[in-house]
Amino acid sequence: MTHAVRPSLARRLLAEGVGTALLVAIVIGSGIAAQTLSPDDVGLQLLENAIATAFGLTVLILMLGPVSGAHFNPVVSLADWWVGRSRGRGLTLGEVGTYSIAQILGGSLGAVLANVMFAVPTALSTHDRATGAHLVSEVVATAGLITVILSLARTGRGALAAPAVGAYIGAAYWFTSSTSFANPAVTIGRMFSDTFAGIAPGSVAPFIAAQVVGMGVGVALSLALYPDAGDAADEVVVPALDEDDATS
Amino acid sequence: MTHAVRPSLARRLLAEGVGTALLVAIVIGSGIAAQTLSPDDVGLQLLENAIATAFGLTVLILMLGPVSGAHFNPVVSLADWWVGRSRGRGLTLGEVGTYSIAQILGGSLGAVLANVMFAVPTALSTHDRATGAHLVSEVVATAGLITVILSLARTGRGALAAPAVGAYIGAAYWFTSSTSFANPAVTIGRMFSDTFAGIAPGSVAPFIAAQVVGMGVGVALSLALYPDAGDAADEVVVPALDEDDATS
Amino acid sequence: MTHAVRPSLARRLLAEGVGTALLVAIVIGSGIAAQTLSPDDVGLQLLENAIATAFGLTVLILMLGPVSGAHFNPVVSLADWWVGRSRGRGLTLGEVGTYSIAQILGGSLGAVLANVMFAVPTALSTHDRATGAHLVSEVVATAGLITVILSLARTGRGALAAPAVGAYIGAAYWFTSSTSFANPAVTIGRMFSDTFAGIAPGSVAPFIAAQVVGMGVGVALSLALYPDAGDAADEVVVPALDEDDATS
Amino acid sequence: MTHAVRPSLARRLLAEGVGTALLVAIVIGSGIAAQTLSPDDVGLQLLENAIATAFGLTVLILMLGPVSGAHFNPVVSLADWWVGRSRGRGLTLGEVGTYSIAQILGGSLGAVLANVMFAVPTALSTHDRATGAHLVSEVVATAGLITVILSLARTGRGALAAPAVGAYIGAAYWFTSSTSFANPAVTIGRMFSDTFAGIAPGSVAPFIAAQVVGMGVGVALSLALYPDAGDAADEVVVPALDEDDATS
Numbered sequence: 007m008t009h010a011v012r013p014s015l016a017r018r019l020l021a022e023g024v025g026t027a028l029l030v031a032i033v034i035g036s037g038i039a040a041q042t043l044s045p046d047d048v049g050l051q052l053l054e055n056a057i058a059t060a061f062g063l064t065v066l067i068l069m070l071g072p073v074s075g076a077h078f079n080p081v082v083s084l085a086d087w088w089v090g091r092s093r094g095r096g097l098t099l100g101e102v103g104t105y106s107i108a109q110i111l112g113g114s115l116g117a118v119l120a121n122v123m124f125a126v127p128t129a130l131s132t133h134d135r136a137t138g139a140h141l142v143s144e145v146v147a148t149a150g151l152i153t154v155i156l157s158l159a160r161t162g163r164g165a166l167a168a169p170a171v172g173a174y175i176g177a178a179y180w181f182t183s184s185t186s187f188a189n190p191a192v193t194i195g196r197m198f199s200d201t202f203a204g205i206a207p208g209s210v211a212p213f214i215a216a217q218v219v220g221m222g223v224g225v226a227l228s229l230a231l232y233p234d235a236g237d238a239a240d241e242v243v244v245p246a247l248d249e250d251d252a253t254s
Numbered sequence: 255m256t257h258a259v260r261p262s263l264a265r266r267l268l269a270e271g272v273g274t275a276l277l278v279a280i281v282i283g284s285g286i287a288a289q290t291l292s293p294d295d296v297g298l299q300l301l302e303n304a305i306a307t308a309f310g311l312t313v314l315i316l317m318l319g320p321v322s323g324a325h326f327n328p329v330v331s332l333a334d335w336w337v338g339r340s341r342g343r344g345l346t347l348g349e350v351g352t353y354s355i356a357q358i359l360g361g362s363l364g365a366v367l368a369n370v371m372f373a374v375p376t377a378l379s380t381h382d383r384a385t386g387a388h389l390v391s392e393v394v395a396t397a398g399l400i401t402v403i404l405s406l407a408r409t410g411r412g413a414l415a416a417p418a419v420g421a422y423i424g425a426a427y428w429f430t431s432s433t434s435f436a437n438p439a440v441t442i443g444r445m446f447s448d449t450f451a452g453i454a455p456g457s458v459a460p461f462i463a464a465q466v467v468g469m470g471v472g473v474a475l476s477l478a479l480y481p482d483a484g485d486a487a488d489e490v491v492v493p494a495l496d497e498d499d500a501t502s
Numbered sequence: 503m504t505h506a507v508r509p510s511l512a513r514r515l516l517a518e519g520v521g522t523a524l525l526v527a528i529v530i531g532s533g534i535a536a537q538t539l540s541p542d543d544v545g546l547q548l549l550e551n552a553i554a555t556a557f558g559l560t561v562l563i564l565m566l567g568p569v570s571g572a573h574f575n576p577v578v579s580l581a582d583w584w585v586g587r588s589r590g591r592g593l594t595l596g597e598v599g600t601y602s603i604a605q606i607l608g609g610s611l612g613a614v615l616a617n618v619m620f621a622v623p624t625a626l627s628t629h630d631r632a633t634g635a636h637l638v639s640e641v642v643a644t645a646g647l648i649t650v651i652l653s654l655a656r657t658g659r660g661a662l663a664a665p666a667v668g669a670y671i672g673a674a675y676w677f678t679s680s681t682s683f684a685n686p687a688v689t690i691g692r693m694f695s696d697t698f699a700g701i702a703p704g705s706v707a708p709f710i711a712a713q714v715v716g717m718g719v720g721v722a723l724s725l726a727l728y729p730d731a732g733d734a735a736d737e738v739v740v741p742a743l744d745e746d747d748a749t750s
Numbered sequence: 751m752t753h754a755v756r757p758s759l760a761r762r763l764l765a766e767g768v769g770t771a772l773l774v775a776i777v778i779g780s781g782i783a784a785q786t787l788s789p790d791d792v793g794l795q796l797l798e799n800a801i802a803t804a805f806g807l808t809v810l811i812l813m814l815g816p817v818s819g820a821h822f823n824p825v826v827s828l829a830d831w832w833v834g835r836s837r838g839r840g841l842t843l844g845e846v847g848t849y850s851i852a853q854i855l856g857g858s859l860g861a862v863l864a865n866v867m868f869a870v871p872t873a874l875s876t877h878d879r880a881t882g883a884h885l886v887s888e889v890v891a892t893a894g895l896i897t898v899i900l901s902l903a904r905t906g907r908g909a910l911a912a913p914a915v916g917a918y919i920g921a922a923y924w925f926t927s928s929t930s931f932a933n934p935a936v937t938i939g940r941m942f943s944d945t946f947a948g949i950a951p952g953s954v955a956p957f958i959a960a961q962v963v964g965m966g967v968g969v970a971l972s973l974a975l976y977p978d979a980g981d982a983a984d985e986v987v988v989p990a991l992d993e994d995d996a997t998s
Contacts, residue, residue, distance in 0.1 A: 517975055
């Protein structure tokens with residue numbers, strides 16, 4: 007693990023924006039297709055949505071990880087800063103801010119892109135989701151996501167983050183009642199499509215609050231399991247390229 | 255394969271408890287979601303449950319393997335002691351006991367967590383499962399699981415245990431009539447939810463007995479295939495970290 | 503990355519032809535099976551079709567990549583030439599032409615093979631697909647495909663192209679309204695079966711035009727993310743064999 | 751690739767027998783479960799059957815490959831002898847005979863095991879399958895299987911055979927009308943269960959004949975693609991262990 011020179015911030019923000027846009031387009035687009043093509047069984051719709059998301063998210067992390075880390079998720083960026091802050095590793099707090107803006111903009115544009123691909127109007131979702139059970143689910147889902155990512159980074163297995171995060175989300179669609187948003191930027195993006203994967207604006211703030219709590223639980227759990235996890239903050243989500251590649 | 259210093263017992267028990275809790279939460283939670291969302295086809299419910307479990311179990315082993323070996327299963331811990339006992343490898347019998355307690359406690363709490371995430375009351379399952387065909391199935395399922403794990407450890411491919419065990423359980427949900435519990439801690443945990451994945455208390459003891467028999471069959475088969483399998487007991491389920499990592 | 507001597511053009515064209523034929527046979531064949539066996543739910547048909555395609559495409563790239571690069575797709579070959587042209591890497595424009603002919607011939611024969619395997623007459627499809635939303639979808643789908651391939655090549659991870667491209671197409675079947683053809687040779691081949699996966703001749707030219715646009719978008723995006731992506735044109739889709747193997 | 755000392759013939763035959771038994775138990779067992787639990791949609795049954803088989807076959811190859819090569823299939827063993835015979839590599843013809851006997855015995859016992867696990871009587875299947883389209887399908891399916899295996903062996907990627915063969919069969923269930931038996935030992939075993947995956951005795955000989963033809967096509971194609979494929983016959987299906995492991 008050499009500490010490579012990172013790609014420029016502009017390229018990293020491009021990667022975070024494009025990646026989050028495509029992630030939301032995958033989530034919403036496959037949701038629309040599922041809802042349209044399997045109208046009689048909501049479980050089958052969710053299965054189709056989950057498989058498309060697991061496969062697609064894995065590929066996006068493979069594709070963009072070497073540029074920006076492929077966070078696509080403000081709470082992942084925040085956790086990266088947090089665990090690395092006292093060791094001079096990971097993102098700076100300023101970078102967390104710019105990453106988050108790119109992620110949120112990207113996520114919102116991704117919803118519009120999905121709507122266009124399916125000739126569906128862009129409209130605010132009317133799907134209320136904020137129940138107590140759903141919020142507990144978001145805490146659990148986000149805590150698990152953070153723990154998976156930090157565990158792999160700490161043990162030098164960042165190259166496995168792509169399939170692991172994809173499979174994790176594919177499972178979490180099912181083992182939580184909220185279908186595991188676990189990502190503030192994706193949650194905001196999913197407001198902008200009144201389809202299967204949408205979320206009503208009134209449910210967004212409680213979901214994000216639960217996700218932030220889940221991030222805290224995940225960081226605490228990760229540090230209990232791997233006390234030196236912060237040393238690996240530079241490797242979130244994927245290991246950095248070696249210097250020759252990264253400076254290009 | 256250097257023989258690394260292991261993480262402290264406390265951290266290993268935390269990993270076994272958390273991992274088994276999340277495993278049971280995945281099994282039961284996805285079962286509830288499947289039952290609710292696909293009410294008309296039990297096979298589709300099992301497909302959804304199996305895919306979520308295969309993906310989730312793979313991720314849990316990736317996440318926690320470097321800490322504790324990611325057994326999450328008393329018969330795996332017991333087999334690890336058994337094959338390694340005469341060579342000074344694997345867990346001690348005392349560690350098998352503490353691992354098992356952590357696994358059973360974790361599994362039971364995981365059931366409660368799933369119930370909470372789906373706003374379902376925690377109650378004893380009324381799902382009787384102990385038929386002759388189911389018990390034969392548990393013997394076969396457990397024997398296969400043990401053989402997969404010991405074979406990979408013996409041949410230095412412990413890093414493949416995560417996807418291999420996930421895929422094995424995903425298949426075994428289907429090729430056995432019992433849907434392959436193959437794990438006493440998970441069996442006990444699944445008592446505490448009267449939903450799709452539950453098991454009535456009266457079926458638990460026969461299931462566990464069959465699993466212990468299956469473990470014996472699996473160990474015997476593993477030693478017939480790989481006579482020196484015991485040398486690799488330290489590598490169950492995943493290869494140990496190198497010393498620098500493991501002492502942290 | 504040594505610059506290995508490539509297999510002879512004849513062997514490479516054989517690989518491109520056979521690979522594209524089998525790819526189209528998989529797409530059309532699994533579509534016929536799905537349509538026949540799951541007559542009541544189009545979404546379930548697409549799920550069956552998508553899983554078979556994702557698995558099969560992954561295997562074809564593993565099988566044939568070391569011979570020809572396993573493009574199976576004229577726009578992939580064209581992108582390979584484009585990004586590498588000023589650096590003396592990748593295919594020559596003449597090779598792009600012969601590759602494309604092999605791919606188109608293979609794809610058409612693959613459709614016939616699928617028809618024969620299912621005892622269905624070979625006939626032109628009557629399935630009109632050229633709507634605005636579908637064409638936007640093809641641009642997005644192809645841009646993503648090209649970016650995945652060039653990103654992996656640039657970062658020395660060409661060995662991951664097989665599962666990544668398989669998973670990408672499996673997801674793109676769902677997140678686009680066109681079900682993601684993203685390949686002119688496959689589009690032409692799919693004209694020759696009036697079944698689930700077919701496309702009416704009148705829709706072929708607009709689809710191909712959209713795919714070419716998508717290729718341009720994908721190349722531009724890849725170069726923005728990885729400015730030196732052209733250096734890796736020799737590694738599209740899979741890394742070349744070392745010299746000892748490749749000269750055989 | 752050192753040429754390691756192989757495990758004893760007895761251990762290798764045990765591995766081939768056990769592996770083929772479990773493979774047939776997976777195919778038939780998951781077929782019975784699918785037929786019982788998803789009675790209204792044959793496509794859904796096949797999807798469940800295919801996913802269980804793909805996952806299970808992958809795991810069996812991982813588990814037993816280092817002992818015997820994990821052929822589980824007389825035409826794979828025969829192809830291994832054929833391509834290696836003039837170079838002193840691969841199985842001897844005598845070993846092909848004993849491998850085949852172990853595979854056929856194992857496959858038949860595996861059918862009985864599946865029947866017992868599901869409390870279904872062991873009886874000859876009444877499912878006639880020998881149509882022209884099905885036989886063409888068996889030729890194609892077997893040719894593809896042989897080409898995948900020989901290609902990976904030749905290019906030093908035998909470690910990928912397990913997931914590649916699993917994914918290939920998972921796809922081939924769908925893209926052929928015969929659901930891709932592609933294996934004489936499994937075909938014989940599947941006679942002994944009058945359930946979803948069974949085959950009537952009268953269809954067995956034509957299926958096996960088609961599979962042998964397919965093997966010939968596959969060997970020819972493999973040698974056209976990789977002229978020196980025979981040099982790698984010792985690596986079918988998985989790379990040999992290094993000497994220290996293999997002599998144990």
